């Protein structure tokens with residue numbers, strides 16, 4: 001069985017990734033507890049995903065899998081994009097990031113609410129091999145946050161699935177059926193085969 005050490009420090013991502021990877025027959029080991037969070041110094045999802053996977057592979061000596069995700073809003077020229085985690089600045093929280101995004105969209109004066117979640121998954125092996133795949137979920141930004149499930153920007157993201165629920169109104173299983181992260185992880189499984 002394929003086993004990877006998970007490079008993410010985000011517990012919500014850990015839950016989602018563990019469930020999707022289990023379905024794909026891939027086992028995960030937890031991130032080393034004593035490893036400090038890796039500074040995301042790159043300006044691309046690929047760059048940051050590779051940074052995280054390389055750091056955790058270096059610390060664990062084991063093949064590692066990292067996720068870097070961003071929400072790209074068309075009317076904001078792709079913002080917050082790769083900077084989604086720190087969008088509202090020092091001490092950013094999910095609530096502050098969501099509020100800032102809704103305000104920015106209102107200030108833009110645009111009626112275009114289309115957006116996409118993009119996830120890059122990177123795997124780094126001890127022998128230096130690296131795999132990079134991407135998953136995309138197109139959708140639109142809701143007028144107000146709705147739903148209690150999920151995390152991050154889920155309450156304001158309505159995926160293009162032919163209905164009007166936000167990701168935060170979906171169960172974990174439903175999100176994992178359609179999400180950017182699940183799509184990237186399935187692409188990874190296809191690459192490994």
Ligand code: ITT
Nearest residue numbers: 007008009010067068069070084085151152153154
């Ligand atoms: P790690 O780097 O430890 O994996 P992180 O939370 O820093 O965790 P990212 O840099 O990838 O992860 O996250 C960017 C931002 O996008 C952050 O604010 C998340 O809350 C948000 N985000 C990531 N995946 C999301 C998802 O599936 N749904 C909603 N928001 C998400």
